[in-house]
Amino acid sequence: MIEQATEAREAGDWRAACAAAAVDVPDGLDPERIADRYGAEVAARVADDLRYLAPDLLRWHLPRTLGGHTTLAVCRRVVLAAYGESGPVLSLTNTPMLAGPQRLLLHFGPAVAPGADELYGLDYLTEDWTAARRFWDARRTGELRLSAGAADARGRLPFLHPDGTPLTPEELPDEHPGGTDPVALAEWIAVLQTRGEHTEAYAAAGLDLDLTPPPQGPRAFGPLDIAWLASFNAPDLTRLGPEMRLLARAGRGSGFRFALAGRGHLRAELDPADPGAPPRITGHERGQEDGIPLLPSYARERLPDIGLLRAGRIRPEELHPLVTAALFPSAGPVTGPPGPRLPEPVRVRCGGAWHEVVSRDGALVGPHTEQERRRELALRAFGGTISGCFAAQAAWTSGKAQLPKALREQRNALFLHAQHGDTPAVTALLDAGTDPYIRDSKGRGLLHVLRLLDHRELLPRLLAAGLDLEGKDAAQRTPLHSAVHQGGSADLVRDLLAAGARIDVIDETELSLAQSVRRYKRTDLTFLRDRVLEEHPGIGSDWFDEHMDQRDSYEDEDEDNWDEDWDEDEPDEPDENDEDDEDGNQ
Structure with a gap:
């Protein structure tokens, strides 16, 4: 993926680069259409950004789901660039399904108000990367060193030798190193956090952590312990101030919050009169957000690349080539992953x-x-x-x-x-x-996971090998039902039907294909729903249709008629993610 996307980008074909990186581009993301709606100047700026978009690098840096998973964090929108204070934005969204297709979708249009971002019937969390072009703009990747922490005169980054090999525990500082070595200071702060000395870590970072409890909210059980709140997640404290100043210079404000526990959050604010001073940190109860925006996760979390290097799980030459070039310019040739x-x-x-x-x-x-x-x-x-x-x-x-x-x-x-x-x-x-x-x-075969792959290449091969189109997994879903249920494309559904897949099937919850289409608002699969209803009326669960009728009665007119009035440009992903089930979806 990286090699193909890089080759296309360097050849000036950003669409081919996106295709190689599994990033879908809507028809509306076209300079001519943008010029007609927003003017030639905005269109030229967008075209310039797309020319240098590195979609493979962007995918490399997107947040992942924790807990042992390898997939992208669900329901995220990342704003890449804004064109004017109230103008359109270039953004990207991912799947709402934990185990769903890992394809991404570019968007261009008006900015969505915080807290009002909804896709596929679900709330999406918006992250502002407009002040972090280093994660996606090939012209700015040298700035990735900021995300790795301070470097010394030899180019050494925290926790690593200059060649990228990790320091041993014995090589980390065991006392405050003073203010002349920023790399050792970053390491000392991490040592304090590892020991559980979090307030001391804030002090060592020069941050003004105010331990005064905020006014108690109506549901509070007692004063909020700010020291306890500050003990969560161990953010990269040495980068907090520099990242906030970049955000402030980009016009994103001087105050941000980051939730560290279910009960409350910390708020970091720069002094407008002295923006170079360390931010002041205060604690607040849950519900006291006061419209303060969330601090982008990249601004407080350590770069995962450094964590992998520190743990000895990867070598510098195995990182993304643009990351290696930025962090370890003297490293050997990038080898890339093996087959x-x-x-x-x-x-x-x-x-x-x-x-x-x-x-x-x-x-x-x-x-x-x-x-x-x-x-x-x-x-x-x-x-x-x-x-x-x-x-x-x-x-x-x-x-x-x-x-x-x-x-x-x-x-x-x-x-x-x-x-x-x-x-x-x-x-x-x-x-x-x-x-x-x-x-x-979970009993899923390769036909069941074709929704994740290029089925045009694999489907004929698997059918020639004799795999059963009606074989069911542990959830009693056939490959066709799995494609409908798990975000498979309309093309895959059509090809499975053409191969002879039956449509009179139900899964372990007694849902028919038509009911699954309705459940996930698969507007791209209305043809399948109509066919099932025509050829097999009454198939499936009665309680489900009653439930959906009741749900639809609470929705607005547009939602109520989702299968009659829909945008053909909508992506092929499902419009609602599944509850926690055997597929690992949320």
């Missing part, structure tokens, strides 16, 4: 011996004869328990039993490639002999 790790033999306890099983020629095979295989299949058919190599093979293609750890890792790697839309990696693993009948722990 997918091809499947290796795995030892499995089988009877009283250890056998090796390996993915080869489209199957997980072991050292057993055809006669032994038939005997085990017959045993299973009569309700017997299989074990060893045969149990591993059964779990590999059903997802219904435990796999040996090494096989789980191979399976997880394949589905992780799929989650992030890496069609070439999935294809390479199939070429290397991976069984196309593989299923994950």
